[in-house]
Every structure is written in C-alpha cells, then in structure tokens.
Amino acid sequence: MAGSATACAYSPDGKMLAAGLDEGGLEIYDTNTWRRTYRCLVDHPVLSVAFSPDGRRIVSGSKDGKVQLWDYTNGKEVFVMEGHLRSVNCVAISPCGKQIASASADETVRLWDSKTGKCTFVLKGHTHRVRCVQYSPDGRQLVSGGIDQKIRFWDPETGEPGAVWISSWGAVNRLAFSGDGRWIASGHEKGALQCWHAVSGELGLVLRGHTGNITGVTFSPDSRWIASSSNDVTVRLWDSSAGTLVFMSGSHKANVHNVNFSPNGHQIASGGRDGKVRLWEVDSILSSSIAAYDHPGPVVKTVYSPNGQAILTASGEQNVKQWDSLRGAPKLTNQEISTMSFSPNGLQLAFGTIDSSIYLWDLQSEECTVELKEHTDCVTCVAYSPCGQWIASSSIDKTVRLWSRQQPTSETESWSCIHTVQDFFRHVLTTAWSPTVPMEFVTGCWDESVRVWRVSGKGEDVVVKLVWGTNLAVLHAPGLVLKDVAGLSSTYRRLLVQRGAIDDLLPLERARGLEVEE
Template sequence: MLAVVVAGWGGGISIYDTSSWTRTCSFTGPFEVHTMAFSPDSARLVFGGLYGLVRLWDCASGQEMFVMEGHNNDVKSVAFSPRGKHIASCSRDKTVRVWDSQTGECHFVLEGHTDSVMSVEYYPSGLWLVSGGSDGTIRFWNSETGELGIVLDSSLGGVYKLAFSPDGRWIASGHVNGRLQLWHAVSGEPGPVLQGHVGGVTGIAFSPECRWFASSSMDKTIRLWDASTGTIITMLSNHTAFVHTVAFSPNGLQIASGGNDNKVRLWDVDSVLMSSVEQQDQLGAVEKTVYSPNGRYILTVSSSQTVKQWSSLKGVSRPIPIELPEYVSVKSVSYSLDGIPTAAVVQDGTLRLWELQEGRREAVLEGSRGANCVIMSPCCRWIVSSDRDDTVTMWDLASAQQMHVLIENGGPTREEIRCLAFSSTGHQLAIGNRSGTIWLFDPQSKDLITSKSTHWGFIEAMSFSPDGQQLAVGAGDRLIYLWGLQSDERAIKLRGHTEVVKCIAYSPCGDRIASGSEDKTVRVWLRRRTPSDTESWSCVSTVHGFFDAVLDIAWSPTVPMDFVTGCGDGSVRVWRVSSDGEDVVVRLLWGTNLAVLHADGVVFKGATGLGPMHRKLLIQCGAIEDSLNLEEVGGLRVEE
C-alpha cells in the first residue's frame, strides 16, 4: 500500500490509500508541521515543526505515541533509519539528534554545523547519517557511534535538501540558489552541478531503480533528471506556488508533489518520458517569439530569462551554441539578416547586444541605463529601449554617433512608455504610452513623423502592416484599432476580445491579423474589401485552450499561413490557418509545455478501459458521467 500524507498549516494530516483514494486516517497536530517521514513498514509517522518538537504517531489509530523534546528551534527534517530503530532530526538550532524510535530517548546530539541544519538522511545500508546545512557543508556521521566522518564543503551555498540514491552510489544536494550537485557517496568526490531551477531546491527524490531523480523548488516547478548523466529530462510546471516536496511511488511509475497552492499533484512517469512535448529549460511565461529569416527556426525567451531555439516544423529544441551568463536579463531576441540568433541583454546595468553563436560578437550600447522594454529592428541595425525614467533611446549600430534620445522622461505628459514597434522594413518606429499617445519616428533621420493622442486607453500592443500603411493597436479598452497612417479616416475597430489585447501581428500578405489577449484566446481576423473598395475586417476564428494570457505572436515568413504563439502558461505553440469550405480552421501543429489535463466543458460518455485512479480523477473534474459513488473517491483533491 502506498500512502500520501497531506500536512497543512496548523498540523492537519491525512493519510490516503492511493489504490482507492480513500482516507485511512486523519488527525491534527498541535503545531505547524514542517517535515515528516514514514517508518519503513509504514506503520508509524514521525513529524517535526515549530517549537523544536518531534512527534511520533501510530498510523492505524491516529494516536500520538510520544513526543521527543530537545531541539530549541524549529525542526526542518526528520528521517527513519532503514531498519526503523532510530529517528534522526535536525533543526535551526544547528544540531542533529538521533532518537530511539521505541522509547523516544535521545542517543546522540551531533554538533558541528555553524548554521541551521536543513536536511538529514540515512545511507541506504544505515551505516551513515548525513546532514546538510545553511553553512554550505554536508557532514557524514557514524550512525552507531555519532562520530563525525568526512565533511563536504559545497561551493553552491546553503544546503536545503539531501537524498541518497537507493543503490547508495550517489548523494544529491539541493541548494539555496536553485542548483543541485551529485556527489559520489562512498568517496565524497563531487560530481556534476545541475542548473535549471531559479529558486531554492525544496525536495529531491530518486526513482527506485536509480535511473531518474526529481527535484522540487521554490520556483514552482518539478524537474526530472537523468541520474547517470545529470542532464535534465523534463520540467513540470503546473503548480502555481512554490513546491514543498516531491516523491516517487515505490514502483517508480508515479511522481507526487505537494505545493503551497494546497495541491497534491500526481505525474505519470511513462507519460512524462514518452511525451513528444518538448519541455526542457523553458521556464515561466513565454514573452517573445520570432522566426528566423528562412522560417526554419523559432527563437523564444521566457520570463526566467531562458532563451530557446526550436525547429519550426517539428518543435524539436535546437541547441544554442553558447550559454548565457548568470545574472543577465534578456530583454529581446531576434535574428540578424544572415540568420544569427541575437539577444539584447542587460548586464551590470548596461544594455548589450549579443550574437548567440560560437565566437560571438558583442556590442555595448554606451549610455544605456538599464531597460524596461527593448526592441530590435528586423535588420538588427537599430536598437530602441525605454528605461526606468521612460526615456526612449535609439542606437544606430551602423553610425559612429550611436545614441539618440527620441523621448525624454515620458514626453510632455511624463507618462509610462508601454509599447515599441518597428515596421517590417525598419523604416518606421511606433512608440505608445499609458495615456494613449502614439509617436511615429523615422529611424534613419531620427525625426518625428507624426503623433496621435487617442482616447483608447493605455497602448499595450502595436504592429505595422507589411506595407507600412497601417498600424494595428491593442489598447486598454480591449479593442483593436487599425490606424491608416496615410488617411484621415477614423480608425477601424475590431471587437471580440474580452480582456486586454497583449499582442498583434499581421500575416505576410497583410490580409490577416492574429491577436492574443489576457482572455486566454487568439483571434484571427480577415480583411475583406467591398465593391466600393471600403476596407472591413471580421473575426473568422477564435482559438481556445490556453491557460494564461497570450503574450506574443509571430507569423512565419516562408509558410504564410503558420504562426507561433508564446503564452503565460509557459507554452510555445505553432498553428496553421486553412480553409474548410467557407470556414476558417486553425489547427495546432505542435506545442511545448502542454502537460495539463484541461477538461472544462468536456464530457466522456460510455468511456471504457479507464483505470480506477483515472476514472475517479475524471469524475472529480466532471468530465465523465458515471454511476460511481463519489464517496468511494475519498474526497482528496488530486490533479494529475
């Protein structure tokens, strides 16, 4: 039997039999629970938390057996010895204690750490007890005598979590800065350092056969790694708050995670490993998407500063030859005309332009003062940024006089600069602010072409038509305005989105517009001309299925009916527009980070072949109509 323990603030604990999801035991502790562990036979549960207390409970009766007192600060980790005879605990009081699990008597107080001890684990044979602390050390203790053995000093900072591989070959350490390290458990030699998490590591678990290990983090994600090489396999990102812990099932078929979003999530390992969805290293909301000039690749950047390159046809991740340094803020990405991926980054407060290839060239934009928003012209000649003072500056990389201030301190009304956009040729630049003012500049002459004060609300998104004669504007009033730059006629209004429009893009032919919104949809608009040559636009398709705001859209330059979307849910998706008779159909070609069960409005009737767990999860989501008694589910809110 596999049991899951759910501990909430205030000490509420429930134990579930996962074969039926019935609750077998529930009890409330007198204090906040920080850590817990089952005895090897699953008959007892030890937990610790506030006030330095360690408590042992009987799982069958839900009765407390005894309390172990001695720590004088919060208990951060507890562990049973492999045979269940001893219990180890560690605390913010800088000590490790070893207790008799039958009597509660304290056998040893292990001292040596100079800061909080955050994790304690037994070696699989029981020979060693290992502790890791905020002082950055990992200490091996003889579990029978309490004598100190080797001490490992980590260069990665404070140790938050430790875990042994079941075969005893490796010990994995998770650190405050989000990194992990593998160590040879017998010799203590350091192994590979694993990077990916952007928040402290809160949990580590090896699969029973030692092939994989999983880590959880304050960055709201779980990552699955190859234990033999230290390479990342996939990233799971459905939690909406930091993840407290992660565990493999005894048969290795599932991963369980618990987070600060009050959810326990179950992940099917085979589905994760067999999925064709590419999920590696794309953390957080996807804020920028751009096609290469030949249309073969897509470059994306996420809110966690992760830059990825994808095959536009199959969605396979294509390696970028260089790795960006730490503490670099990626503001924009693009391709040069010869297809070199390029990033505009802020490092040490200075805006820089980097070629993402071996032997990269770097351009430092002198006079820059950081950047809130950055855009590169299609030819990468001009770089425009708005800084924290809402001063808009342009750099001309083909000129000796690089720097030109276009708008100083937000212009006459000192309003926040919200949006920047180049025309497809790079010969026009649009700047929009919070109050609805739009400026048009000529990048070559640096002259102001025109300006327009609108009543549309803040300017959130802009896009030029391919011929540069029209500017599409997404504004705070949820509408899209099509401004004819050579006409005095009123702007055409496109209505349909129910929340703020975040991105707009014209198709290469200029007869279609794709727009994304905080309403979690993409709308495709088609231009039609009447016999009197009057222009009109209508929404011909609405794409649903996103789980957050759609933040960026780009059309393929070589396959005119394909476009890519970047979304706040972490997904990159490529779509194809086609006609089915008189209807316009938008089909998904491929996507990344789509590992979400979304059953809203979907009902399966007469479903067969469902396993008990999947059957109950679908009933809980309201996705199947069945005569199964809901009481059999046991009431646990589980998401897979």
C-alpha cells in the same frame, strides 16, 4: 487537504501518504483512493513526518521543537521526545526501525531510540538551521543539510561525524537518494545540483545550469535520470552517471514549483506559477512538452494517480483538475475544493469544498454521483477507509462525520451520515484511517491534539469511542454528568448545574448552610 502541506511521506508499501499541515495537524491518505483515513490536529505546524519500515508507526516533528512517535495500529502516542530548542524541520526513521533522526533549527541533529524514546546522540556541527536529514537505504549512513551550506555525513550507530562538504552554492534546500542508494542529490539556493557518494560522502558531480533557487530534485525510479525545477522557470533532465544536461525546457512563463517522475519513470510532470502543468516524455527526450494544460491559477501541486494514467493538479486558488496523462484531456471540471482523496480502487474521487459540501465523482463516467451535505463549514479533509465502504470527513465546524456506503437498492449510489463526532473545541484539520487496525481512524485538531477513534456497531447503532489522544488540554464529554462534586462555591455550583455539567447539588448546599434560591 486543509491548509498547506509542509511535509509528506509515503508508507513503505506505498498505500498510505502522511502529510503535515502548516495549520497544525497530521493527515494520512489512502493512495488508491486519495481519501483521508486519519486526521489529527495540533497547536503548532507539523513540519515533518515519516513512516517506520513496517508502516505501524509514524514520527512527526513540529514547530514547537517536539518529536512525537505514534503507533498507527492502535492510535496511541508512544513517546514525546523533547530536547530541541527550536522547530523540527525534518524527521527520519532508520531502515531497521530502531532509530529516529530529527533535524532542527537549533542547529543540531538528534538521534533517538525508537523503543525507549531517549535521545542517544546530539550531533553538532552545523552552524545554522538544519533543513533536511535522511538515512541511506542500508541505514549505515545519515546525511543532513542546512542553511550553513554544509552537507554532513554521520555514523548513526556511534554518532561520529563523517565527511563534510561546504558548498559554495548556498543553502541546501533539497536532498534525494537515488533508488539504488549509491548517490544523494542536493539542490541549492544558488541554482546548482550536487551529487554525493552516499557511503564515502565524496562529491561526485556538480550539475550547473539553473540560475535560480532549486525548488525540486528527484531521481527516476531506475536512478538513471535526475529531474530538477527552479525559480528560473526551467525544468531540466540530467544523466545521473555522466552529469550531462539531457533536456531543458523554458516553456513555463513563471517560477516552476515542483517536478515529479511518473511511477514508471517514463514521464515528468511539472507545475508552475504560470498556471501550467506540463508533461514530458522521458524516453523520447523531446525538445518540447507532449502536453501543456491551462489551469485557472498558479499550479502549486501535481500528483500522478497510482496507475500513472491520470494527473491531479491544484492551484493556489483551490481549483483542481484531473488530466489524462497520455492525451492531456481534462476529465473533471473545476471545483472550488479544500481537500480531495481517491477511493481505494481508484475509480472514485472525493472532493471537500469550502462551502461545506462533499462530492463523489465517478472517474469513468466523469460525473458527480453523490453529494454529501451535513457539515456547516469548510470541509478540511475526506478519507476513505481501506475497504472503501466508509468515509471520515473533518471540518472547520469542529466535527468529524462518519459516512457509510449503503446497500444499493438501484443503480444509484447512496451514502449516509451515520455518526457525528462533536468532541472538539476547535477546527478539525485532518483525519486518516488506520491501514492495519480495522475501523480505526485518527484526527488532528487546531488545538494541537491528535486523537484516535474506534468505530463499532452496525447500522444506526454505530458507536465511535476515543481510544487515546495527545495534548488534550480540554475535556469535551457531551452528555457526561459529574456527581458528588465538592469544593465549589455556591455561584460556580449553580453555574455548572445550569450548564448540565454536574448533578443537582442544592441539598448538599443546604447541608452546608449555604443560602440558595428556591
């Protein structure tokens, strides 16, 4: 992944992960392979992303105040929804898919019609930046939270305000729905967790104990537990029904950045600034972690593999390790990487490095089987196609390269670069494949443009065509020659002819009596 991920969201089927980048871009990853399948670049940081219930559309919010809806099946931008005066910090799509909610630093929440792109309601009530907004699982309630310490409930059908709670625990940093949709947990600046009834908006529990800013809050899949992390260097496990503290660990020696439940809810993984990743066995409620892993730098990201048997950890120094979640044994050596992605079957891991290389690791043999070298600068994203036979990679070198898995002539795996997309003027930050449209991928560029490409042909006759794009301030069309151009001065004509942009217009210049050099 190029740059830091400012927001991420899973598709409804869990097969895709969309991430917004602070460097300006949107990336989509296949969660089976963790390969990037779609990437697009925009001029402003993408602060929030969300999938529609059917997985066909993605909504994004950016720092320039725009809310954009994308049709992921054909790569077309459906709407650009403008109205916010400041950055859009969070976006959400209703469970029925008919409405979009956006929370902004302009102190408002806006509701949009997903069919027309028109703003239907402007929800006012917050008196400071709104940081988060979420629909209840049944879509009947909308909840928002912000710097003003307010958690507000709204009726999304009428725009009418509901319950309001002003917390004495500082800004609302995190919101999480329980799996059954009955409760909402909020994490606050001053270290408290609060649980709210999702329908009535009434305060149910206040979980006190943390003494620092809440950095993470999440429900277990069965809604029985709440896990939290904080800058007070602790990880805590709470009984969500009784509101009691079940487990606390101060094993980390520095701020804990994040906490996550494993897919089966049996483990908790935490990552801290002390360079440690720790695993906790929930069922046993141990007083100490079952494993502690040394990392070469502060752990800023922990991710479970789809089957929950492995954990990927990343440090701020762009080092990545994979660990066995049961034994705690590292499976891969350190790699200075800029991005990583799993193959669809979960048996291979692709690394993009800062020195322009791509490495494919066999997770069973724990060996690097393929090294791909075509890029000339840092690889910002690698993405496997849903079928696993293609890889799209983007780079600071302003290109996207398409790799194809070759038919094996021996036991050695082979990939080759069969096409290079050079139609970019700035860094290409991200790319992702469409989960529904065969052989279609999206790119995100530093110039704030999002483009969707379609691949056709076979072998050496592969063709990649632009399907649609947004914010295309500059047209880049290699090999295109314009004819019958008029209205240019002699100097500009000569310059464009020399650059190969227009055909030889010297006869036309003579016809107009212009002096030309033979």
